[in-house]
Amino acid sequence: MQTLTAKDLTLGYGEDIIIDDLNITIPKGEITVLIGGNGCGKSTLLRSLARLLKPKSGDVVLDGEHIAKMGTKDVAKKLSILPQGPVTPEGLSVMELVKQGRHPYRGFLKQWSNDDENAVNNALEATNMMEFKDRSVDSLSGGQRQRAWIAMTLAQETDTILLDEPTTYLDMTHQIDVLDLLFELNEKDGRTIVMVLHDLNLACRYAHHIVAIRDKQVFAQGKPEEIVTCKLVHEVFQMKCDVTFDPMFGTPMCIPHGRGRCIYANGAGASQSAIN
Template sequence: MSIKIVQQKTRDNLASLASPALSLSTQSVTLSYDNTIIAADLSIDIPEGKFSVIVGPNGCGKSTLLKALSRLLPPQSGQVLLNSQDIHSLATREVAKILGLLPQSAIAPDGIKVVDLVARGRFPHQKWFQPWREEDQKAVDAAMQATNISELAQQNVDQLSGGQRQRVWVAMALAQQTPLLLLDEPTTYLDIAHQIELLDLFQDLNREQGHTMVAVLHDLNHACRYADNLIAMKAGKVVMTGKPNDIITETLIEDVFGLPCIIMKDPIAGTPLIIPKGRK
C-alpha cells in the first residue's frame, strides 16, 4: 500500500501523542573529533514547525551538526539549546520525548524482528514495570503502516534489503512520536519511488501535524522541493539559510559545490530545479 493512500486514521495515530513543537538552536558552537575541528562558531536557529534541510558537499559538517543538535556530540565550545535550555543539562528520557533521531548508519541487534525494533521507539514514553499500552501499539502500527512495512513485521531485520531496513528505522523514529525529528540522510538505500514517498510523509508530518523536521539530504532538487528552510554549509561554516526560492542561485551552487549549473523552475513544485552543466 502506497504511503500516498494511507488512511487518515494512520496519520491521526502518528500525531496522537506528539507535543507542541519546541525550539532548537546553537550558539557559537564549535564541533570536533579527536581535537580536529569540523565546524566552528555555528549559530543557527531551527525554525519552529518548519521542514529544514541541511545541504553541502561531503565532509562539510552536515551530519556533525545534526549529531550536535541531537545531543550525540557534545560541542567543544558553545551551546545547543532545546527549548531555551542547554540540551546536555536535560535528562536523556526527557530529551527523547521531545527529539527523535534517524541516524545515518544505524545497526540493529542480531536476530531482532521488525516489529520489536519499531516498538523500541516507545521507550521514552514508558515507565518502569509499566505494561505495554494500547496507545503504544497504535503508535507502532501507525508507524509501520506509514512506512509500508506492516507485512514485514515478523521478519528479522538483518534479513531485509538495505531499503527495507531504512524504512524500519524510519518507522521506529515515527513511533517515538516526538515534536522534533532529525533525519540524517533518510533516503539512503531507497529507490526513487520510496524516496519520494518518505519525503511526502515527512512533509505531511510537518505541514499537517506541526512537527519540526530537520534532515540532511544529498539530492539538491529534493531539498529544494521539500524544504521550507535550507541551511547551506561549506567547510564547517553555514554559508546561507533561507527559503529555496530566495537563496538558490547558480552562483551559490557553484560556490558551495563547485558545480556549474543552470537553475530552472520545477514545473511541479515551482521550486528551483538545478541542472548541472557537466562536460560540453
C-alpha cells in the same frame, strides 16, 4: 512545538574543528534540509543537535533548555534522530524494532501500556508498515527497511525528528517514497523535520528551509527559491550549473555543466550570466 537552536556552536573531533562558532535556529513545524559538500560538517551538526556529540564550545537549546543539562529520557521525549545506515540486530521483527521507540517512556517496572500499544500501531499505520510487522527487518527491501526505522522514530512521539541522509543507498523510487512520507508527516502532524540530503534538487523540492554549510559556517539559509542560485551552488559545491525551475513544483532545479557558463532563469524565461 519545540524550538531548537544552536548558539556559538563549535564542534570537532580531537584537534580538528568541523563547525566553528555557528548560530542557527530551526524553524518550528517546517522541513529543514542541511546541504553542503562532503566533509563540511552537516552530519556533525545534526549529531550535536541531537546531543550525540558534545560541543567544544557553545550550546544547543531545546525548548528553552540547554540540551546538555537535560536528562536523556527528557530529550528523547522531545527529539528523535535516525542516523545514517542504522544496523538492525539479526532476526529482529519490524514490530520489535518499532517498539524500541517507546524506550523513553519505559521504566524498570513499568508494564507495557495502552499508550505504548497505540503509539506503535499508529507509527506502523502512518508508514504503511502494518502488513510487515511480523517480518524480520533484514528481510525487507531498502525502502521498506527505512520506513521501519522511521516508524520507530514516530513511536517515540517527538515533535522534532532529525534524519541523517535518509535516502542513502535507495533507488530513485524509494527515495521519493521516503521523502513523500516525511512530507506527509510534516503536513498532517506539523512535525519539525531536519535532515541531511546530498541531492540538491530533492532538497529544493521537499524543504521549506535550506541551510547551506561551507567553511565551518552557515553560508546561506532561507527558502529554496530565495537562496538556491548558480552562485550558491558554485560557492558551496565548487560546481558550475544552470538553475531553472522544476516544471512540476516550481522549486529550483540545478542542471550541472562544465562549460564555464552559469544562468539564472526565472518563471518567465529571463536569464543572466552569473559566473564566467
